[in-house]
Amino acid sequence: MLKKVLAVTLFLSGLMFSGGCSEEKAVSEADMSSSSRDVFAMDTFMNMKAYGSNADIALSEAEERILQLEEELSVTSETSDIWAVDHSSGAAVDVSEDTALIINKAIEMGNKTNSALDITLYPVLKEWGFTTGDYKVPDDNTLSSLLKKVDYSKVHIAENTVTLPKETEIDLGALAKGYTSDEIMKTMEDNGVSSAIVSLGGNVQALGSKPDGSNWKVAVRDPFAPDTDMCIIEIADKAVITSGNYERYFTAEDGTVYWHILDPEDGYPADNGLVSVTVIGDCGLDCDALSTALFVEGYDGAVDFLRSDPSFDLILVTDDRKIYYSSGIADCFTNISSMEAEVISLD
Amino acid sequence: MTKGVKLLIGIVVLIFSVAVVFAVMGLKKSESTWVEIVQNNKVIYKLDLSEEKDRTFRIEYPDGGWNDVQIRDGHICISDADCPDHTCIKTGELRSENIPIVCLPHKLVIRFSDEGAGK
Numbered sequence: 037m038l039k040k041v042l043a044v045t046l047f048l049s050g051l052m053f054s055g056g057c058s059e060e061k062a063v064s065e066a067d068m069s070s071s072s073r074d075v076f077a078m079d080t081f082m083n084m085k086a087y088g089s090n091a092d093i094a095l096s097e098a099e100e101r102i103l104q105l106e107e108e109l110s111v112t113s114e115t116s117d118i119w120a121v122d123h124s125s126g127a128a129v130d131v132s133e134d135t136a137l138i139i140n141k142a143i144e145m146g147n148k149t150n151s152a153l154d155i156t157l158y159p160v161l162k163e164w165g166f167t168t169g170d171y172k173v174p175d176d177n178t179l180s181s182l183l184k185k186v187d188y189s190k191v192h193i194a195e196n197t198v199t200l201p202k203e204t205e206i207d208l209g210a211l212a213k214g215y216t217s218d219e220i221m222k223t224m225e226d227n228g229v230s231s232a233i234v235s236l237g238g239n240v241q242a243l244g245s246k247p248d249g250s251n252w253k254v255a256v257r258d259p260f261a262p263d264t265d266m267c268i269i270e271i272a273d274k275a276v277i278t279s280g281n282y283e284r285y286f287t288a289e290d291g292t293v294y295w296h297i298l299d300p301e302d303g304y305p306a307d308n309g310l311v312s313v314t315v316i317g318d319c320g321l322d323c324d325a326l327s328t329a330l331f332v333e334g335y336d337g338a339v340d341f342l343r344s345d346p347s348f349d350l351i352l353v354t355d356d357r358k359i360y361y362s363s364g365i366a367d368c369f370t371n372i373s374s375m376e377a378e379v380i381s382l383d
Numbered sequence: 384m385t386k387g388v389k390l391l392i393g394i395v396v397l398i399f400s401v402a403v404v405f406a407v408m409g410l411k412k413s414e415s416t417w418v419e420i421v422q423n424n425k426v427i428y429k430l431d432l433s434e435e436k437d438r439t440f441r442i443e444y445p446d447g448g449w450n451d452v453q454i455r456d457g458h459i460c461i462s463d464a465d466c467p468d469h470t471c472i473k474t475g476e477l478r479s480e481n482i483p484i485v486c487l488p489h490k491l492v493i494r495f496s497d498e499g500a501g502k
Contacts, residue, residue, distance in 0.1 A: 074424050074492055081485040081492065169468065238482075255481040265479050 068247040075099050077106045078213060080237035086224055087231040087247045094227035098220045098234075105216050108132045111158065111167070111207040121198050122158070122205040128197050134219075136196045138211050141321055145211075146188045149329035149341065154188045154300035156200075158207040166296040171286035173294065179303045186300055214277055214324025217241035221320075238278060241320045245272035251368065257282070258373050259312035259353050267351065267359065267377070270368035275320035279327035280312035280353075281305070297331050308334025314351035316365060323348070335360070343382055350380065415495050418459055418477060420452065423490040432457045444489040452493070459493060461486065 071091040075082040082102065086094050108131075110116040117131040131139075142155045158167075159182050165171040174182075185204045192199040200206065213236045221243045224232045232243040233252055242252045251270035258266035262282040269276065284296035285305075299306040313331040315323040326348065330338040338352055342362055349364040359377035361369050371377040420428040422442065432454065439453045439462060450471060453462035461471040461484055471486035483494035 074421060074490075076423075076487055076490050079487070081483070081487060083483075083492075235481075255479065257482070263475055263478055263482055265481055 070247075071095055073099060075102050077102050078110075078216065078236075080213065082234065082236045084220060084234045085232060086229045088229055090228045091232075094224045094229045094232070097227060098223040101219050101223050102216055105134060105212070105219065108134055109138070109208050109212045111209070118207060121200055122207075124200060126200065126202040128199045131196055131198050133196060134215070135208075136193060136198070138208050138215050138321065139191065139193050139198060139206070141215075141325060142206075142208065142211055143188060143191060143193070145322075145325040145329055148344075149326070149333060150337065151188070151300060152332035152337065153210060153325055153329035154186060155206040155208060155210070156186045156188050156191065156204050157298055157300055157303075158205045159203075160186060160298060160303045161207070161296070164294065164296075164298070165286075166284055171294070173288055173292075174303070183303050186303070210279075210328040211321055211325045213237065213239055214275065214320035214322070217275060217320040239276070239320070239324065241275040241277075242271055242273060256314050256351060257312075258375075260357065260375075264373075266353070266371070266373040266375070267361075268370045268372060269316065269351075269365055271316065274316055274318060275323045276314060276316050277320065277323040277327045278312060278314040278351075279331045281331075282311070297328060299332050306332040306334075308332065308337070309354050310334055310338070310352055311355050312351075312353040313338065316349040316351075317347065339380055339382065342380065352380070415480075415497055416457070417496045418493060419496040421492045421494070429496065430454070430459070432459060442489075442491060444491070448489050450486055450489055450491055460484065461491075461493070464489070 068087055070085055070087045072083065072085045073095040075084065084095055084098055107113060107115065108117045111118050111122070113119060117135040120129045121131065142153060146153045160179065161167055163174045163178060163182055185201070190201050190204060191206065217234055217236055217239065220234050221241060224243050230244045231247045234241050238257060240254045245251055251272050253268050253270055254276045255265035256267050256269065256276065256278055257280065258264050259280045259282050279297060281295035281297065285293055287293050295305045297306050298304065310331055313327050315327045315330065317323045330341060330350070333341070335352060335354060338350060342348065342350055349362045352360045354360070357375050359371060359375050360380045361377060362380050366379055416433040417429065417431050419426050420442065427442070435454045437455045439451055442450050442452060448465050450461050451463040453460050458476045460476045464471055464486060466486055466488040471484055471491070474484045477484050477493055477495065480495045483492050485492050
């Protein structure tokens with residue numbers, strides 16, 4: 037008996053110590069040293085962190101890639117692909133492979149989400165002032181005449197050549213950052229980095245797991261208190277991308293709040309019951325496009341999508357302050373808010 | 384039950400509770416009071432908020448512009464700035480390790496730092 041108790045004692049104390057030591061070890065090993073880089077681009081604060089001996093080179097190359105993509109995809113830079121397409125007056129324009137790939141994805145995602153994602157909404161977004169910060173509620177006549185030119189199915193793309201109808205303009209704001217984080221991950225891998233994490237204005241993508249083999253802990257913001265975290269999810273090799281009504285909004289004189297995610301149906305802020313949509317998946321571009329589209333579609337549309345494609349995971353927050361998350365992340369989801377959280381039922 | 388067994392059970396309980404106390408202390412430690420103020424990837428200040436006196440100081444942006452950083456009761460925020468959007472001021476006090484205070488036009492970031500926390 038005495039021996040047994042002694043054994044248990046030793047075992048327990050061993051357990052304690054091993055638990056305490058592993059983290060210390062993780063910090064001290066040389067190949068686990070990390071480098072971090074801030075990039076101010078695409079109207080967003082980006083932070084990249086990479087581990088291992090090639091981290092610095094990888095970060096520098098990733099930064100170059102970000103600036104290159106910004107140059108191609110910017111809607112305001114007069115030398116960008118998008119500027120050329122938007123000022124083409126109906127003529128065909130040759131664009132980079134990046135731009136062509138994103139436009140094709142935008143059309144595909146529009147088709148998959150009942151046209152909830154529409155890259156031709158740009159003139160309407162401008163009218164609301166969401167592109168400049170000079171906010172105003174458009175009058176109905178202006179809105180309806182602008183909406184006549186909104187239809188992504190009229191965007192014609194063949195290989196790298198894009199043709200838009202006259203007066204139609206596109207912007208890839210709903211997809212550009214997701215594509216950028218995919219490309220950062222590629223640059224990291226090409227440079228031999230196997231552990232890295234980036235945050236592009238709160239949208240996170242991770243390469244591999246942490247150098248000690250544990251998962252990355254990613255926080256999702258509370259849409260009702262955007263300076264605090266709502267939940268933590270643990271991921272490896274995934275993108276975690278959120279669209280929320282708190283990201284860009286203004287309050288009109290009558291007290292109504294208008295946010296930047298517009299419904300292509302009526303050109304008004306999408307108000308279908310959701311205030312935040314987080315999409316978790318392997319591809320940042322897909323997740324970014326979907327987070328916007330499913331925000332527009334609302335809870336039922338988002339759940340329908342999940343049924344049709346269970347390869348993604350979702351965290352939905354409804355305007356009555358409830359969190360719904362898909363069963364795929366049930367084991368790695370921690371609610372740290374005061375809201376109730378429940379698993380999305382697909383039955 | 385012999386005295387020895389009782390003693391050993393006592394030791395097990397003691398070790399367990401000590402371990403729990405250390406685990407909790409360890410957790411607290413990681414909630415850093417250290418912050419770093421970074422301008423375009425250069426760390427220009429590293430501060431322990433638990434030690435800092437209440438004060439406000441100005442950070443100039445080399446290409447023109449400024450932000451006033453305020454430290455009060457162990458909290459840090461940007462209290463004033465000449466940037467056009469004032470997003471940095473609206474962010475308020477730094478609270479989350481995941482949400483830094485950022486002034487995009489002045490490439491200024493204030494965030495919790497895990498280094499310098501003194502192990």
